[in-house]
Each structure stands twice: as structure tokens, then as C-alpha cells.
Amino acid sequence: MLIKSKDPSEPKSYEITPESGYLSRREWLKRAGYLGVGAAAFTHLGAQAKTDANWQAMLRSKLASSNQWPSSAKDELTPYEDIIKYNNFYEFGTGKDDPSRNSKDFKVDPWRVEIEGAVKRPGKYTLEDILKPHPLEDRVYRFRCVEAWSMVVPWVGFPLADLIKRFEPTSKAKYVRFETLVDPDRFPAQRFGRSTLDWPYVEGLTMAEAMHPLSLMVVGIYGKPLLPQNGAPLRLMLPWKYGFKSIKSIVKIQFVEQQPRTTWQRMASQEYGFYANVNPQVDHPRWSQKRERRLPNSLFNPNWVETQKFNGYEDQVASLYKDIDLSKNF
Amino acid sequence: MKKNTIVKLRWGLHILLALPFFWVVYLVVSGDIGTDPAEKIVREFGFDGACILWLSLAMTPLRKLTGNAIWIAFRRPLGLWSFFYLSLHLCSFLVFWAGLDFQVITEELSERPYIYIGVAAWVLLVPLAVTSTQRSRRRLGKKWNQLHRLVYLSGALAVLHIVWVSKLDYVQPLIFGFLFIAFMLLRTEKIKNILRPAKS
Numbered sequence: 001m002l003i004k005s006k007d008p009s010e011p012k013s014y015e016i017t018p019e020s021g022y023l024s025r026r027e028w029l030k031r032a033g034y035l036g037v038g039a040a041a042f043t044h045l046g047a048q049a050k051t052d053a054n055w056q057a058m059l060r061s062k063l064a065s066s067n068q069w070p071s072s073a074k075d076e077l078t079p080y081e082d083i084i085k086y087n088n089f090y091e092f093g094t095g096k097d098d099p100s101r102n103s104k105d106f107k108v109d110p111w112r113v114e115i116e117g118a119v120k121r122p123g124k125y126t127l128e129d130i131l132k133p134h135p136l137e138d139r140v141y142r143f144r145c146v147e148a149w150s151m152v153v154p155w156v157g158f159p160l161a162d163l164i165k166r167f168e169p170t171s172k173a174k175y176v177r178f179e180t181l182v183d184p185d186r187f188p189a190q191r192f193g194r195s196t197l198d199w200p201y202v203e204g205l206t207m208a209e210a211m212h213p214l215s216l217m218v219v220g221i222y223g224k225p226l227l228p229q230n231g232a233p234l235r236l237m238l239p240w241k242y243g244f245k246s247i248k249s250i251v252k253i254q255f256v257e258q259q260p261r262t263t264w265q266r267m268a269s270q271e272y273g274f275y276a277n278v279n280p281q282v283d284h285p286r287w288s289q290k291r292e293r294r295l296p297n298s299l300f301n302p303n304w305v306e307t308q309k310f311n312g313y314e315d316q317v318a319s320l321y322k323d324i325d326l327s328k329n330f
Numbered sequence: 331m332k333k334n335t336i337v338k339l340r341w342g343l344h345i346l347l348a349l350p351f352f353w354v355v356y357l358v359v360s361g362d363i364g365t366d367p368a369e370k371i372v373r374e375f376g377f378d379g380a381c382i383l384w385l386s387l388a389m390t391p392l393r394k395l396t397g398n399a400i401w402i403a404f405r406r407p408l409g410l411w412s413f414f415y416l417s418l419h420l421c422s423f424l425v426f427w428a429g430l431d432f433q434v435i436t437e438e439l440s441e442r443p444y445i446y447i448g449v450a451a452w453v454l455l456v457p458l459a460v461t462s463t464q465r466s467r468r469r470l471g472k473k474w475n476q477l478h479r480l481v482y483l484s485g486a487l488a489v490l491h492i493v494w495v496s497k498l499d500y501v502q503p504l505i506f507g508f509l510f511i512a513f514m515l516l517r518t519e520k521i522k523n524i525l526r527p528a529k530s
Contacts, residue, residue: 086365094499302429
């Protein structure tokens, strides 16, 4: 039985500014020059400290007692330093070092995940709600960026399928749509006049992909809680797809009937498709996908590695796509 | 302006233009070059070369705007230094980024437009670098001016290269493109007439 937080300090729903009003008021304040609005703007959400501090403690305890997943990749691990310093997270800026540099003040407190759509148990879940029933697993997955570089990362998380089952999706749920946080305070590149992508960042999966045993809801790396540049507090990890599918800093999960239009699809649909399965046989229009640079590399050795179909997870996922033409549905 | 001053200014310019190179060397030597060193180096040298090439294209318009010929004295150092950085850009692409892997190089060169456009832009600069001396200028006479107009074609190809290489951030390509168009417009007859200082 799912118990939602009954903390008396949590504001009643009528006390919470509807999200659209809240966001446009913040934008107005920004344009009027009131830059450090952050703390003041959050107080109307009430004192969430108690609930969210519980989550931090819970996360640490679960991380300490995580299980080793038996099917972890055998490739050499990418060092932690590289994983936390070389990131694509445009909300922080488009440079590879922007996310680590610009996320020093990123707060995960308070955080809510909205569950909506074709489910029997929608609602606004706290991180504690989300994490509570799930033991964590250490899974080493290969991570392949569409830019043709890759890493091998020891993620810590739990199966997305186990989370989804708790919401009890109905038969109308054909796709799962995810959204990332929008907050100019915490994401410098979302401030007025600075954006590159359309916000919020949106990603989607078919129900079959979302329920697949490999789809992971991630809360940590190398046994440590996720850092902001890696998508704190919650992110997906879909090892057989290009990295941009593994959406970070999730605030909304919707169960929908229509295939969602994802952010990169909207920006350049001829280059980035809905499935974005790793496939050396389907090149990006502007560069090859036949090989990748395994990072970290060195000056005299770029460490080119042959890209494998489905990033080496063909045995586990090929059946999802047996009736699909992968060159057209990329 | 005294010849002495011009010489001093040119030396100062040389020192300034050498700094980006030593910056990259410092990054490599100090280990601060990041997770993918080749990617960073290729990108840095490309950016340095493009900026300096753009500076060289700004010299003629600046002369027209200020009426001072000193800018032309800077044009050759700027051109040669940009060729230096763009050659490093190409070399580090071949040696560090591709790892001198023949298969990688031929595939990238043939199948990726932004790569062979970039190589073409660099190739056009080679005869310019070779004929940059005073002796060449004297020997070629009028043809020297015609030959060196190739820099405009090189710049246009460079803009295409910069646009195609970026995944999404269009700010830099837009700035380079806009400046290029501005520098070209400032050279056209109509604009020349507007800018020419009033004759007595």
C-alpha cells in the first residue's frame, strides 16, 4: 500500500501556487532584475526539510547495502573524476565542463515527482515515497553518447519496471513520458535569453522499453549519491540507447497513449529520433556511428572502440524491435 | 607613425598571438586537459585560428574606418599566425583525434562534409602563407592581390565548417558568420564610398 507523505508541515494543495503561475511570476521577477529570488520563492512550499532529510539518510543507508547485479559489463570502469567532470547537461551550459562548474549551488531539496496520466495511483511523490520500497543494485552499464564517445559507469539504482508497477498503469498507457526540472535559479542556462534547447527537457519510451529489465532508475554512481551534473536526484539509464534518452533530474512521469515528441526530436528530427538505439549501421547525418571514443583516452591514444549494435545489449533488447525497420525508426 | 613604433607594436602582436599556443601546452603539461584531450585541443586550435583569421579580415575595414595604415602592418602577422593555428588544428585532428588511424581518417574525410569543407578552407590558405613574403609580393605584382582574395573563400568555407560541426549551440557560429558578412560588406564599393574620409 503506497503511503504518501502525511507530514503536517507539507502545504495543503490549495496553498501551492499552480505551477504555470509560479513559473511565470518567477520569469517576471527575473526580467525585472530580481535575481536572487531563489530562497524566498521556495518558502511558499513550506518546510520540507524533515521529509527530504529523511530521504538523504534513507538513500545513504540503501547505497551502503546495495546488491551487485550479476550481469554487469566487464569493460574497464571509467574513473569517477571523469564521470563527474565530462557531461552533456545543457541546462547548466553547453560545454562539457559547464555542468560540474555551474552546479555547485544546485539543491535537491525540495523535490517532487509528479505521476500523471493513465495510472490508478497518480500524484505528487516525494523522493522518500519513490525510493522507500526498493533495494538498490550496483549495475555497471556501458554509456554511449550520440556524439560518439562512451564511458563505462557503475550506476546504482532500481528497475524502472518496479517503480512503474506501483503506479498501476491502465491499458491506455502505451508510452511513458518524462520531464526534467525547469528552474532558472538552479539551471543557469535556463535563464532569460540564454537557452539552447526548448525546456522542459522531454524524453519518452514505449511501455515495453520502460518495463524492460535493463531500464534503470538511477540514484547513485560508484556507491555515492548522484551529483547534480549526473542528473541528481533521479535519472534514467537505458544502456542500449544513446545517452540523451537517459533523462536526468526527473520531475514528471506521465503515462500516455500517443508517442511523445522528445526534445532532441523537436530540435532536429532528421538527426535524433524517438528510439535512438545505438546502431553502427545507422550513421548520424553529420558523423559516423561505427565507432566511439572510449573515455578517458589519452593524447596519443584516442581509444577508438567499434560500436556494437544496441551498445552490446542486443541479446537482451533485440526482441523489442524485431518488427521495426531500424534505419527508418532511429 | 615612426617605423620604430610599428616594429615594437608588431613584436607585441607576435607575443600576444603566441599566447594561445602556450596556453594549450600548459593545459597538456599540467594534466588539466580533460577527459578527451584530443577533442579539446582540436577545438581550441580551431577556435584560436578562426579568431585570428577573423582579426586579419578586420584589418582592411579598420584602415578604411580610421584612415590609418598601421592596420595593414598587422595583417601579415595575423594571417600567418592564423595559418599556424589552423595547421595545428588539422594536424591535431589527424594525429591526436584520429590517432593516425587510416580507416578513421579516410572515412571521416570522405563521408563528413564538415571535415572536407574544413580541409578545403585550410588548403586555400597554403598558397597565401607561401606567398606572404615581400619578395613574393614584388614578383607577383597585381596577381598577388588576386591570389590573396582566396582568403574570402577560405573564410566562407570556415563559416560553413563551424556551423556544421556544432551540435546545437549556434551562438558562436552566428557570431563568426555575422562578422564575416560584415567584413565582406565593408569592402564593397558602396560601403567604401561611405567610409572614405572626406577628400579636401
